[in-house]
Amino acid sequence: MINSSLKQLGEMLQAKKISSVELTQSFLSRIQQYNPDINAYIALDEAKTLTQAKAADALIASGDTTPLTGIPIAQKDIFCAKGWKTTCGSKMLANFIAPYDAHVITQFDAAGAVNLGKTNMDEFAMGSSNETSYFGGVKNPWDFKRVPGGSSGGSAAAVAARLCAAATGTDTGGSIRQPASLCGFTGLKPTYGVVSRYGMIAFASSLDQAGPMAKSAEDCALMMNVMAGFDERDSTSLQREKEDYTRDLHKPLQGLKIGLPKEFFAEGLDANVGKVIEGAIAEYKKLGAEIVDISLPNTGLSIPVYYVLAPAEASSNLSRYDGVRYGHRAESYTDLMDMYCKSRAEGFGAEVKRRILIGTYVLSAGYYDAYYLKAQQIRRLIAQDFVEAFKQCDVIMGPAAPSTAFKAGEKVDDPVAMYLQDIYTISTNLAGLPGMSVPAGFSTGSDGKVLPVGLQIIGNYFDEARMLNVAHQYQQVTDWHAQIPNLGKPNLVLPEELK
Amino acid sequence: MEWEVVIGLETHTQLQTNTKIFSGASIKYGAEPNTQACEVSIALPGVLPVLNKEAVQCAIKFGLAINAEIAPRSVFARKNYFYPDLPKGYQISQYELPVVGKGAITIQVPAVGKNPAYEKVINITRAHLEEDAGKSVHGGFDLEKLDEAKWDEPVTKGNFTGIDLNRAGTPLLEIVTEPDMRSAAETVAYAKKLHELVQWIGICDGNMQEGSFRCDVNVSVRPKGTGKLGTRREIKNLNSFKFMTQAIEYETRWQIEALEDGGTIQQATVLFNPDTGETRAMRSKEEANDYRYFPDPDLLPLEVTEADKAAVRANMPELPEAMKARFEAEYGLSSYDASALTTSRDLATYFVATVNSGAEAKQSANWVMGNISAKLNAEDRTIAASPVSATQLAQLLKRIADNTISNNAAKQVFEVLWSREIDVDEVIEKLGLKQVSDSGAIEAMIDEVLAANPAMIEEFKAGKEKAFNALVGQAMKASKGKANPAQVNEVLKRKLSAS
DSSP states (O other): TTTTOOOHHOOOOOSSSHHHHHHHHHHHHHHHHHHHHHEEEOOOOOOHHHHHHHHHHHHHHHHHTTTEEEEEEETTTTTTOSBBBOOOOGGGTTBBOOSSSHHHHHHHTTOEEEEEEEEEOSSOOOOOSSSOOOOOOOBBBBBBBOOOSSHHHEEEEEHHTTSSEEEEOOOOSSTTHHHHHHTTEEEEETEEEEEEEBOOOOOSTOOOOOOEEEEHHHHHHHHHHHHHHHOTTTTSSSOOOOOOTTTTTOOTTOOOOOEEEGGSSSSSHHHHHHHHHHEEEEHHHHHTTTTEEEEEETGGGHHHHHHHHHHHHHHHHHOSSSSSSSSSOOSSSSSSSHHHHHHHHHOOHHHHHHHHHHHHHHHTTTTTTTIHHHHHHHHHHHHHHHHHHHTSSEEEEESSSSSSSOBBBBSSSSSHHHHHHTTHHHHHHHHHOOOEEEEEEEEOOOOOOOOEEEEEEEOOOTTHHHHHHHHHHHHHHOOOGOOOOTTSOOOOOOOOGGG | OOOEEEEEEEEEEEOOOSSSSSOOOOOTTTOTTTTOOOOHHHTTTTEEEEOOOHHHHHHHHHHHHHHBBOEEOOOOOEEOOOTOOTTTTTEEEEEOSSSSEEEEEEEEEEEEEBHHHHHEEEEEEEEEEEEEOOEEESOOGGGGSSSSGGHHHHHHHHOOOOOOSSSOOEEEEEEESSSBBBBBHHHHHHHHHHHHHHHHTTTTOTTTTSSEEEEEEEEEETTTTOOOOOOOEEEEEEEEEHHHHHHHHHHHHHHHHHHTTHHHHHEEEEEEEEETTEEEEEEEEOOOOOOOOOOTSSSEEEEEOOHHHHHHHHTOOOHHHHHHHEEEEEEHOOHHHHHHHHHHHHHHHHHHHHHHHTHHHHHHHHHHHIIIHHHHHTTTTTGGGSSHHHHHHHHHHHHHTTTTTTTTHHHHHHHHHHHHHOOHHHHHHHHOOOOOHHHHHHHHHHHHHHHHHHHHHHHTTTHHHHHHHHHHHHHHHHHTOBOOOHHHHHHHHHHHHHH
C-alpha cells in the first residue's frame, strides 16, 4: 500500500477498500518507526491529522470527493498551516504556531487531503543538504550517512522512504529537483507564478515556487491539479485558466525534440551521473524523440547571479524576524538595538546570517549598481538563452544535480562547493521556467554505495503538462521511479549494465 | 548681508480609501490598538502585499488635478530599516519611478502689511504612493489591559513601549515640491492650498490632528542673489499651519545667525517644539540610514493606462480654478469673490446650493463670505457644520428680496436661526419683523409724521438734505422699523414735492 500511486490510493479509498483513517494510521506508524532515524518531520500532530482523516472518510461516505480526498500528504514546514507549528527550519520560529493557512494548505484542505505533518528543511530554505536546519539534518533513505539534498530534504526523505503518499516542496534554486535527484523520486518546480506563494514563508520572492514531490509523474500531475491556480492574495500569481495536468500524460513522444545543452555535460559533472543521463536519453530516442544539441551560454553565470539576487531579497524578507511581535526574542537586552542584535544573532543559523550579510552588502549604497543591478541584467540574458533554446527544441534535458548524494558534513564548511549543487537547476529559477527531476537510474558512489540519479527536464513557460507527459512516458518503460530504499539495510543491487 | 530663505515641502497625505494600501484591513482612526491589524499588517511569515486600486485612483486624481505627468509604469520599492512599529523591517514606497511626476500648483499669497497679495506657481517634483508605519506608544497607556503575568519584570508606565499596528499600511501619497518657496507665508499658502485641494478632490480628509496631512519642511538659507542652495535642515511632522509659520521663522533665524557667527549648517532632521517655539536637531546626516532600496519582488510594476486616467477623469469634481472662472461668468461675481468662494469645496458647494435654492448670487456671496464666515470663524466650525443650511439662508435672502424684511432684520433672524432649529418665516413672525409694504398704511403714517414735524419740512424746502433723512428716520421709527425703507423714501419724496 505504501508504494501505491495516488491514483490507486484514491480508488481504494473511494471503493472503501480502506479508510482514510486506516491509511493515515499506517503512514503514522511507519513515521513512528523510521522518523527517529531519518528526521524527515519537524512537527507531527496525530490528533489533528486523524481528525482530518475522519473528516475525509465522512466526505467519501457522502460521495463528495476529489482524487486526493483522504490521502495523507506531508507539507514542507515552509507553509503556514493554522494551528500547526510552522518553523521554516529555524530557531527563530521554533515556537511559532501559524494563525492562518497558506494558499497551498487551503487547496489541499479543500481537496479533502490529510495533512500528515510538517517536514524538515534547511533553515529558511537556504541550503542544499538539509544540514542548516535548526531541527537537525535529515538522512538520505538510500544511505543514512548521506544527505537527502535540500532545502526540501524532509519532504524528499519522506517521499523516498514512503513516509507519506506525496509531499510538497519549494524550489528557489533547485530545492525540489536536487533532493528529488539525490533521493530518487519525481519532483516538479512549476513556472513562476503558477502556485500562489501566499502563506509560504519567503526566502527569495522572485524565485520561490512551490511544487509537488511524489513517486511518479502521474502523482505529480494530480498534486499540481490541487496546488496550481490563481490566487488574488499573491500579486505575482498568474491569472490563467484552470488546467488538468494529467491531460497529456498518455500522449506518445514520437517527434519530441529534446535539447541537450552542452554546458550541462561539461566539467563538474560526475562521470557516473553523466552515464546515467546518457542512458535515459537513449531510452527517449527509443520512444521516438529527436536529440538536438543546444547551448545555454550563460549557465556559468547563474550561480554568481543567484547568490547576489537571492540573498538581496532574503536580507529584506528576513527583516521581519526582529523579536518584536513573534518568534525568538533574546532573554535579556539593554535597549532596542541590543534586543534586535541578540534576538537575530541567536535566532538565525550561520548560513542564514551569511546570506543576510551578502544581501545587505549587495544592496548597500555604492554597491547596488555593481552587484544587484548587474545581476538583474545578467538574469535577463540567462532567460534569453532559454528563449533561443526553445526555438530549437520542445524540452531541455540534463542532470538535475552534478553528483549523487554526498556524505553529511562533507560540504558544510565549503559553502561554494555546496552552492555548486544547484548549478543545473538555478538558471530555470532565474528564468522563471518549470523544471523537474525524474529518477533515471543509479550510480555507485565513491564508497561503492548505489545511489539514485535524477534526469532534469526543463520545459517552456506553462509547459508543465507536456513535461509530465514526457516524464510519464519514460516511467512507462522504466522502473527507476519504483525502486525503494531498504531504510538502513543494504540497498538494491546495481544492474549489470550500470556497474 | 541680505539673506534669502529657500523652502521645499514634503507632505504625507493619508488617502481616503476603505482599506489599507496592501491589505483588506480597515484604516478607521481611533480604534482600540491592534484591532485593525490583519496578518499582513502584523507582517506574519508568508504574507504578501496586494495593491489597493482605490489608492492608485487617488494618486491619479491628484496627478490630474495638478496637470502632472502620470507614469504609465511606476515601481514599488522596499525601504529597509529596523523600527518596532515597522513590522516588515521595510516600508513599501515608490523610489526611482513614482506614479505622479512633475506638476504645478498656483498659490495665492495674502497681503502682509504694505506688501500686496500675489500669485505664485509652486512646482511639484513628484508624488508617490507608500504605506504608513504603525505607532510606538511609550508608556502612559492603560496597563490594566496588559497581562502582567507574561512579563518577567514588573510593568510600569515608564519602562514599557507598546506597538499599535492599526495605522501600519495606511495608504499615503507623499507630495514633494521643488525648493520654490521663499518665505513662511509662501510655504503656508502652499500648504493651505494643497490641504484644500486634496480635500476638494476627495482623496484626503485633511484632518491634521489625526495625522491625515503631515508636512516636512526643508529649510535652507543663502545670501540673496546667489544661485547655489545652502545646506538644508528638515523640520519633521508639522501638524498645524501655525506651527509651520513659527518653525520656519525660528529655523530661518537660527540658520542665519549660525552663518553670521561664522558657523556652517550641518544637514539634519529637526523637530519643532510647540512649547518653546524652537527647532532642535534629531539626527544628523552621518547617522542617516542606508535604506537599501530595491524593487519589491512581491509587487508587479504599477501600470496606468490612458483608459485608467480617463475613468478617473470622468469622476473628477470640477476643480477650483475652473469653478472660479464659472462663478465669474455665470453669476457675475468679482474675481475676488469667486476666488474666496472656491477656497474650499464645501464653501463653494454651500454657495451654489444657496443660489440654487433661489437666492440672488451676489447677495449669497456676500452673506456666505460675511455673516456666515464670521460666525464659523468665531465658533471654529467648518461650513459643513453650519447650523444654518444653504436652503435656510436662501429663504432668508428671499425674504429680503421680496421686501418682507429689511437687511437689519435679516441679521436678527439669522442670529436666531444660528442657535435654534426653526423656520425662517416663523422667526420673522415671532420677532414681529415683517416689513410694512402696504402703501395705504405707509401713506397714512407719513402724513402723520409730516403733520408732526412742520419745522423739518421747512428746513427741507430751504435745501437741507439732512432734513429729508431725519424725516425718513422718523417714519421708520413710527413703523417700529417695519416699514419698507425704499417705499418710505418714495412716498415721502412724492408728498414733499407736492406740498
